[in-house]
Amino acid sequence: MRFTRLGFAFAGAAMVAASLAAPTPALAQANEQFIPALVYRTGPFGPNGTPFADGFVDYLKMINARDGGVNGVRLTWEECETAYNTDRGVECYERLKARGPTGATAIVPLSTGITYALIERTVQDRIPLLTSGYGRSDSSDGRVFPWTFTLPATYYSQMDAIVQFIRSKEGGNLRGKKISYIYHDSAFGKEPLPVIQRLAREQGFELTEFPVPNPGVEQKAIWLRIGRQIRPNYVIMWGWGIMNPTAIQEAAAVGFPRDRFIGVWWAGSEQDVTPPGDLARGYLAANFHGTGKDFKFIRDIENLVHKPGQATGDGKHLGTVLYNRGAVNAAMIVEAVRAAQERHGRGRPMTGAQVRDGFEALNLDPQRLAAMGFEGFMPPLRLSCADHEGGGIVRIQQWDGRKWNWASDWIEPNRAMIREMYEATSMQYAREKNITPRDCARQS
Numbered sequence: 001m002r003f004t005r006l007g008f009a010f011a012g013a014a015m016v017a018a019s020l021a022a023p024t025p026a027l028a029q030a031n032e033q034f035i036p037a038l039v040y041r042t043g044p045f046g047p048n049g050t051p052f053a054d055g056f057v058d059y060l061k062m063i064n065a066r067d068g069g070v071n072g073v074r075l076t077w078e079e080c081e082t083a084y085n086t087d088r089g090v091e092c093y094e095r096l097k098a099r100g101p102t103g104a105t106a107i108v109p110l111s112t113g114i115t116y117a118l119i120e121r122t123v124q125d126r127i128p129l130l131t132s133g134y135g136r137s138d139s140s141d142g143r144v145f146p147w148t149f150t151l152p153a154t155y156y157s158q159m160d161a162i163v164q165f166i167r168s169k170e171g172g173n174l175r176g177k178k179i180s181y182i183y184h185d186s187a188f189g190k191e192p193l194p195v196i197q198r199l200a201r202e203q204g205f206e207l208t209e210f211p212v213p214n215p216g217v218e219q220k221a222i223w224l225r226i227g228r229q230i231r232p233n234y235v236i237m238w239g240w241g242i243m244n245p246t247a248i249q250e251a252a253a254v255g256f257p258r259d260r261f262i263g264v265w266w267a268g269s270e271q272d273v274t275p276p277g278d279l280a281r282g283y284l285a286a287n288f289h290g291t292g293k294d295f296k297f298i299r300d301i302e303n304l305v306h307k308p309g310q311a312t313g314d315g316k317h318l319g320t321v322l323y324n325r326g327a328v329n330a331a332m333i334v335e336a337v338r339a340a341q342e343r344h345g346r347g348r349p350m351t352g353a354q355v356r357d358g359f360e361a362l363n364l365d366p367q368r369l370a371a372m373g374f375e376g377f378m379p380p381l382r383l384s385c386a387d388h389e390g391g392g393i394v395r396i397q398q399w400d401g402r403k404w405n406w407a408s409d410w411i412e413p414n415r416a417m418i419r420e421m422y423e424a425t426s427m428q429y430a431r432e433k434n435i436t437p438r439d440c441a442r443q444s
Helices: 006-020 046-067 086-096 112-125 155-169 193-203 220-230 243-253 296-306 321-344 352-360 366-372 415-432
Strands: 032-039 074-081 178-184 206-212 234-238 261-263 284-287 395-399 404-406
Touching (some): 032 046, 032 321, 046 074, 046 296, 155 193, 155 261, 155 415, 178 193, 178 220, 193 415, 206 220, 220 243, 234 243, 243 261, 296 321, 321 366
Parallel strands (some): 032 074, 178 206, 234 261
Antiparallel strands (some): 395 404
16 A cells, blocks of 8 residues: 555554554454454464464454455454463363354364364354364365364375375385384374375385474484484474474484475474574475465555554564464455355354355455465365365475475375375264264255
């Protein structure tokens, strides 16, 4: 937004500042859409949770400033600190789920452990649960998990894409090769084990697995085995927080090449590669969106939120991997609200149940992505009653010592295999919980 006169500049800045202020719950108005923000700015994973939280809230501020909300409905929010602790995450959910004129719009737990704890609660409360790039992969099956959404990709899709990338580097054949899997010893790290174990059996590579206890600093013995005994062709890591730079340093110490070391997308941020310095050069990681500031929605945040002095936090994370990921999560909720309004009525706040309908109608085609300012940032996706993932497309990035660069094109996972795996465990879950799966063919 540009103003040619100083007076207009002051007036515009004042209007933007006013539009960014989120009313407290006591002052909430009827025409507001309340979005809880479960965050962790403290604790062992605070350095990673902070940029995500900043990007999430800054995107909501930008939508208010640029668009006046969603069809005239202003967005409001409240942060609740979980410290990446499951019990605290549940407490935050219970405290915020009924806020606002229509209750919580959607919940972003930002933790696989918290996700597992909230799945049944959100069903009872009829609130969408957005687990973008983490959580329970088989909850992509919307017939069994009608309130959980995994867009744009799950750990299952990501693991398959990473192995596809490795196979492409090995001439299309992994038989006889060695891959080691190092993972955070939690639900997060264990989630993709069924995929890599199946791929090892089917493709003939030797798999070794190494769980790492929280928070992830005790890795020296693992890397000595990798460097001196196993000597794998590649290492895949599912890490978070301090575990990631520690692993990069230990890999360097035993001489394992960083260009054969691939991290989960939660191990592919600036926070992971900056502490090891030059030792991180060449390190690879998965991602499902762009990095940097060269996207229209990021420029809108910079001009409408940061320049007026309304940045969340200190503003230094703009354009970094985790900041952009927080913005993606906020954008998915905003677009679900927009889609819900198209179905249930523009210009008024949506309930959680209506937003669920919006998620299932979500169609982010190239035209919609361009209108959002996301052109070139992520691939198109489309959800449905049965498919709550929407594609699962992944890309590999590489650290050059200063910034992340793409090391692959977009990789489409083996959707037939992945869907088969989703359905096998989702139907088992349905039997255990006495759930009758929805008949999506009957959904309007």
